[in-house]
Amino acid sequence: xxxxxxxxxxxxxxxxxxxxxxxxxxxxxxxxxxxxxxxxxxxxxxxxxxxxxxxxxxxxxxxxxxxxxxxxx
Amino acid sequence: xxxxxxxxxxxxxxxxxxxxxxxxxxxxxxxxxxxxxxxxxxxxxxxxxxxxxxxxxxxxxxxxxxxxxxxxxxxxxxxxxxxxxxxxxxxxxxxxxxxxxxxxxxxxxxxxxxxxxxxxxxxxxxxxxxxxxxxxxxxxxxxxxxxxxxxxxxxxxxxxxxxxxxxxxxxxxxxxxxxxxxxxxxxxxxxxxxxxxxxxxxxxxxxxxxxxxxxxxxxxxxxxxxxxxxxxxxxxxxxxxxxxxxxxxxxxxxxxxxxxxxxxxxxxxxxxxxxxxxxxxxxxxxxxxxxxxxxxxxxxxxxxxxxxxxxxxxxxxxxxxxxxxxxxxxxxxxxxxxxxxxxxxxxxxxxxxxxxxxxxxxxxxxxxxxxxxxxxxxxxxxxxxxxxxxxxxxxxxxxxxxxxxxxxxxxxxxxxxxxxxxxxxxxxxxxxxxxxxxxxxxxxxxxxxxxxxxxxxxxxxxxxxxxxxxxxxxxxxxxxxxxxxxxxxxxxxxxxxxxxxxxxxxxxxxxxxxxxxxxxxxxxxxxxxxxxxxxxxxxxxxxxxxxxxxxxxxxxxxxxxxxxxxxxxxxxxxxxxxxxxxxxxxxxxxxxxxxxxxxxxxxxxxxxxxxxxxxxxxxxxxxxxxxxxxxxxxxxxxxxxxxxxxxxxxxxxxxxxxxxxxxxxxxxxxxxxxxxxxxxxxxxxxxxxxxxxxxxxxxxxxxxxxxxxxxxxxxxxxxxxxxxxxxxxxx
Numbered sequence: 001x002x003x004x005x006x007x008x009x010x011x012x013x014x015x016x017x018x019x020x021x022x023x024x025x026x027x028x029x030x031x032x033x034x035x036x037x038x039x040x041x042x043x044x045x046x047x048x049x050x051x052x053x054x055x056x057x058x059x060x061x062x063x064x065x066x067x068x069x070x071x072x073x
Numbered sequence: 074x075x076x077x078x079x080x081x082x083x084x085x086x087x088x089x090x091x092x093x094x095x096x097x098x099x100x101x102x103x104x105x106x107x108x109x110x111x112x113x114x115x116x117x118x119x120x121x122x123x124x125x126x127x128x129x130x131x132x133x134x135x136x137x138x139x140x141x142x143x144x145x146x147x148x149x150x151x152x153x154x155x156x157x158x159x160x161x162x163x164x165x166x167x168x169x170x171x172x173x174x175x176x177x178x179x180x181x182x183x184x185x186x187x188x189x190x191x192x193x194x195x196x197x198x199x200x201x202x203x204x205x206x207x208x209x210x211x212x213x214x215x216x217x218x219x220x221x222x223x224x225x226x227x228x229x230x231x232x233x234x235x236x237x238x239x240x241x242x243x244x245x246x247x248x249x250x251x252x253x254x255x256x257x258x259x260x261x262x263x264x265x266x267x268x269x270x271x272x273x274x275x276x277x278x279x280x281x282x283x284x285x286x287x288x289x290x291x292x293x294x295x296x297x298x299x300x301x302x303x304x305x306x307x308x309x310x311x312x313x314x315x316x317x318x319x320x321x322x323x324x325x326x327x328x329x330x331x332x333x334x335x336x337x338x339x340x341x342x343x344x345x346x347x348x349x350x351x352x353x354x355x356x357x358x359x360x361x362x363x364x365x366x367x368x369x370x371x372x373x374x375x376x377x378x379x380x381x382x383x384x385x386x387x388x389x390x391x392x393x394x395x396x397x398x399x400x401x402x403x404x405x406x407x408x409x410x411x412x413x414x415x416x417x418x419x420x421x422x423x424x425x426x427x428x429x430x431x432x433x434x435x436x437x438x439x440x441x442x443x444x445x446x447x448x449x450x451x452x453x454x455x456x457x458x459x460x461x462x463x464x465x466x467x468x469x470x471x472x473x474x475x476x477x478x479x480x481x482x483x484x485x486x487x488x489x490x491x492x493x494x495x496x497x498x499x500x501x502x503x504x505x506x507x508x509x510x511x512x513x514x515x516x517x518x519x520x521x522x523x524x525x526x527x528x529x530x531x532x533x534x535x536x537x538x539x540x541x542x543x544x545x546x547x548x549x550x551x552x553x554x555x556x557x558x559x560x561x562x563x564x565x566x567x568x569x570x571x572x573x574x575x576x577x578x579x580x581x582x583x584x585x586x587x588x589x590x591x592x593x594x595x596x597x598x599x600x601x602x603x604x605x606x607x608x609x610x611x612x613x614x615x616x617x618x619x620x621x622x623x624x625x626x627x628x629x630x631x632x633x634x635x636x637x638x639x640x641x642x643x644x645x646x647x648x649x650x651x652x653x654x655x656x657x658x659x660x661x662x663x664x665x666x667x668x669x670x671x672x673x674x675x676x677x678x679x680x681x682x683x684x685x686x687x688x689x690x691x692x693x694x695x696x697x698x699x700x701x702x703x704x705x706x707x708x709x710x711x712x713x714x715x716x717x718x719x720x721x722x723x724x725x726x727x728x729x730x731x732x733x734x735x736x737x738x739x740x741x742x743x744x745x746x747x748x749x750x751x752x753x754x755x756x757x758x759x760x761x762x763x764x765x766x767x768x769x770x771x772x773x774x775x776x777x778x779x780x781x782x783x784x785x786x787x788x789x790x791x792x793x794x795x796x797x798x799x800x801x802x803x804x
Contacts, residue, residue, distance in 0.1 A: 050683045
């Protein structure tokens with residue numbers, strides 16, 4: 001179980017607990033559940049790298065405590 | 074806005090995950106691994122804490138000890154530190170000392186008397202080393218001085234008063250001798266009476282009564298010592314002066330004919346044109362004789378038949394003067410002998426020999442040289458090694474070519490065919506020496522010898538480095554020799570690079586001097602080289618930005634300064650603008666970008682879209698262009714459209730190739746990092762490339778329908794315009 005911090009930079013900072021083998025899409029769902037937006041509207045980025053939905057967190061080498069950027073389409 | 078982080082507990086998340094249809098969280102137990110986790114890193118401690126504490130304590134103790142000891146080491150403030158320490162240590166001695174002092178005071182001897190004490194009770198002595206005011210007196214080295222500022226000022230005031238009085242009383246008889254000439258009495262060197270003493274520098278205050286000086290000598294003793302020193306210095310000075318004067322004003326009778334010394338001075342001047350010298354081997358003796366003959370001595374008319382003994386005498390005289398010219402003299406004499414045998418009168422004198430040589434021709438000279446014995450000996454001599462160093466234009470030039478080249482291992486020269494000597498010999502054979510430049514001739518002989526020597530050295534080195542190459546290449550090709558000298562580079566290949574390199578070597582690629590000025594100003598390309606290397610002067614004028622100026626512009630700037638008026642504000646601004654523009658253009662020219670920053674824009678696009686390519690034209694657009702149907706309205710620009718990624722389920726992304734022309738950039742891609750995707754992309758690209766290659770020859774149009782067919786085959790839903798395969802990135 002890892003905990004990922006998603007920061008909106010607009011005041012929304014969420015800590016999401018998930019498994020390393022979850023995909024980004026699952027993470028987006030979790031975020032959506034917590035924030036209240038729709039998962040399709042969420043975009044997770046790291047600087048200019050937009051994370052794809054079908055790739056797992058482990059593949060993206062997202063570790064415990066890492067911060068991700070949260071954007072909305 | 075909620076500033077706090079939203080968190081769900083594990084149970085809550087598990088519930089949530091159930092709802093969403095995800096697996097529950099896998100909670101790992103925390104291992105007591107050394108590494109720790111990302112958030113709780115554990116620093117590995119190799120030493121135990123106990124040991125650490127022990128070390129710490131030790132260090133602390135040592136530190137304390139050191140501090141305590143340092144207190145005792147500190148020096149106390151005081152005049153004679155060591156003395157005082159010694160004195161203070163012994164209590165009995167101190168008591169004695171104090172008693173002595175009291176007695177002295179009562180007696181009134183030594184130190185300051187009680188009266189004076191009373192006078193100066195209010196005044197204080199300031200230690201000079203607190204306010205270091207050194208009297209820059211060379212004679213005054215080791216003594217310390219205590220000076221009272223107030224007393225000094227009083228003194229000066231008194232002196233000023235005296236001066237005033239002296240001035241006012243100057244013309245009257247009332248002026249006392251003492252007032253006006255009081256300085257004389259005080260001067261150390263009482264012999265000197267100065268004119269206008271009031272304008273002299275302030276007298277040395279060292280001998281004033283109000284100063285307390287700490288030294289072992291009494292006043293009188295000190296004065297004596299100083300006087301002695303001053304006198305000795307004065308003596309030395311006068312002596313040196315005398316010597317100089319004697320040297321300068323040496324009188325000698327001017328004679329009708331030149332003396333040898335004068336001739337020396339005369340002959341050193343070089344004539345206007347320097348002809349290439351006939352490097353005849355010289356033998357020293359006769360050369361000198363000849364020389365002196367040409368400059369007749371005071372009591373002689375130019376004689377052509379002089380006794381050999383006399384000649385020798387003169388030779389020896391001159392030899393002591395010119396020690397360097399030995400070798401040259403050696404070689405010249407034999408030549409002289411040869412030539413003199415032909416003609417009697419004309420040859421023995423210097424300048425007439427020139428004429429003779431010119432008349433008879435260079436061939437004769439050459440034959441004479443070669444026949445002469447001394448030539449061979451000279452040649453051998455130089456091989457051994459000439460110790461003298463002669464700096465000449467030629468040597469310097471050669472040296473400055475490339476000193477490294479001289480030591481290159483790929484030299485192919487043997488002694489006889491060394492480049493410089495061969496060049497020198499060639500020049501030898503051509504032309505004749507002019508004897509008005511006798512000096513240069515001799516020097517050139519040296520040059521030649523030195524070069525031979527140099528070459529000898531080089532040859533030696535070469536033999537060390539490449540024993541084989543010397544034997545292999547024995548060609549006396551001038552080019553190869555020049556190459557070995559470094560004058561020319563061997564052409565390696567016929568390509569552009571070689572050509573460029575050659576140009577660079579020859580100096581043709583050097584950018585012209587960028588001088589600032591008006592467009593039609595004359596621009597000085599390079600520094601003008603003067604004949605005499607020492608007088609190479611180039612005046613460089615620079616503007617405030619550091620750029621070089623044309624002569625006209627420099628004069629303009631000078632005129633501004635001279636008249637104090639410059640250009641108006643508009644002009645100044647224009648100048649500034651121009652400068653900035655130039656800078657910008659320079660940056661652009663050096664940079665990779667175009668004036669409109671196309672590269673930068675493209676890069677930004679790729680970054681924004683997070684893909685390593687840029688879509689130039691979408692399929693629909695191209696289709697329409699081809700079909701001629703322009704009716705469709707495209708609201709969204711093509712780039713964005715290609716980017717649309719609709720959210721999917723966890724199905725694999727279908728990778729379809731569309732009919733877009735793509736340009737891929739070498740910027741880092743992200744989506745293709747993962748293994749899964751990479752494989753897919755690779756597959757797709759292979760297919761695409763195969764398709765492309767098969768259709769390479771065909772025109773663009775027929776390719777497209779084929780590609781779309783491929784799209785249909787691969788993709789599950791070809792309708793969606795999906796991400797375009799980077800066709801070229803993975804090739």
